[in-house]
Amino acid sequence: xxxxxxxxxxxxxxxxxxxxxxxxxxxxxxxxxxxxxxxxxxxxxxxxxxxxxxxxxxxxxxxxxxxxxxxxxxxxxxxxxxxxxxxxxxxxxxxxxxxxxxxxxxxxxxxxxxxxxxxxxxxxxxxxxxxx
Ligand SMILES: [Zn+2]
Numbered sequence: 001x002x003x004x005x006x007x008x009x010x011x012x013x014x015x016x017x018x019x020x021x022x023x024x025x026x027x028x029x030x031x032x033x034x035x036x037x038x039x040x041x042x043x044x045x046x047x048x049x050x051x052x053x054x055x056x057x058x059x060x061x062x063x064x065x066x067x068x069x070x071x072x073x074x075x076x077x078x079x080x081x082x083x084x085x086x087x088x089x090x091x092x093x094x095x096x097x098x099x100x101x102x103x104x105x106x107x108x109x110x111x112x113x114x115x116x117x118x119x120x121x122x123x124x125x126x127x128x129x130x131x132x
Pocket of ligand 1: 036037038039040041042069072074075076
């Protein structure tokens, strides 16, 4: 573990080569980017939104939910709480799979309009009737 803190920097454009120990926050693009707190230099992108991350600013920044780098080799997992890194146990492969399934479900639910599923259930009802 390198540093235990992240300094928030509000910026319009996220630099292509972010510095370690800095949490870049772009309100224009609704996202934050930082280099993995473990020091592995993986770029971690945390978009804001009800199904993504919630950023709280009270002079310091807090990011919810936790940052789980299960896709990275380090598998590090931590909270960013009032500019500080609160370490959590490393992501297990199972936890990573569960987290990405949950993300997919949340995004699919948000992206799917109710009428988009109607034809499928209508077709299944018809199929059910034809089978009898
Ligand atoms: Zn890392």
